[in-house]
Amino acid sequence: IQRLANTVPLSAFHCTTKDTDLMGYSIPKGTMIIQNLNSVLREEGQWKFPLEFNPENFLNEQGEFAKPEAFIEDGCFCASGPRMCLGEGLARMQLFLITVTLLRKFSFIWPDEAGKPDFTPVFGVTLTPKPYTMKVKLRKPGFIQLA
Numbered sequence: 001i002q003r004l005a006n007t008v009p010l011s012a013f014h015c016t017t018k019d020t021d022l023m024g025y026s027i028p029k030g031t032m033i034i035q036n037l038n039s040v041l042r043e044e045g046q047w048k049f050p051l052e053f054n055p056e057n058f059l060n061e062q063g064e065f066a067k068p069e070a071f072i073e074d075g076c077f078c079a080s081g082p083r084m085c086l087g088e089g090l091a092r093m094q095l096f097l098i099t100v101t102l103l104r105k106f107s108f109i110w111p112d113e114a115g116k117p118d119f120t121p122v123f124g125v126t127l128t129p130k131p132y133t134m135k136v137k138l139r140k141p142g143f144i145q146l147a
């Protein structure tokens with residue numbers, strides 16, 4: 001989900017502190033560096049299903065978990081190097097606790113009348129989903145509908 005959602009698509013901006021050679025490119029000191037995480041997280045040829053949510057992206061031929069090379073270390077946080085996301089541990093824990101708590105209590109149902117989901121993100125510093133309607137059902141008993 002985090003790969004496809006790519007919530008911080010340009011990561012944090014950085015700046016070279018000295019003249020730098022990178023893969024044949026000369027980058028002068030003081031150049032602003034803006035990362036394009038889509039080039040990692042949705043690159044054609046790097047993923048079996050680059051534009052789809054599909055856990056098979058992370059499975060090898062034997063069906064075992066295998067982290068693709070394009071998923072730099074902890075990819076969705078662009079967690080590589082000294083400026084990696086400081087909140088990663090906290091965010092991972094929160095995502096797990098909140099998601100599991102909700103899934104244990106509720107069923108999330110895409111209403112038939114809502115048609116096909118539109119996953120086109122709303123662009124900004126972060127990518128967010130378009131507003132949508134979903135049915136949320138208490139696992140037992142009762143029924144809530146959110147709009």
Ligand code: HEM
Nearest residue numbers: 007008011012076077078082083084085086087088090091
């Ligand atoms: C799902 C949640 C989160 C995502 C996807 C995320 C993603 C990112 C990304 C992409 C960067 C830039 C890394 C780089 O420049 O290479 C970053 C940096 C950072 N994040 Fe997060 N983050 C999340 C949650 C958090 C939380 C909960 C905190 C704090 C409690 C936090 C604090 C920071 C800080 C302080 C930096 C700057 C680190 C530095 O430049 O040295 N993040 N995050």
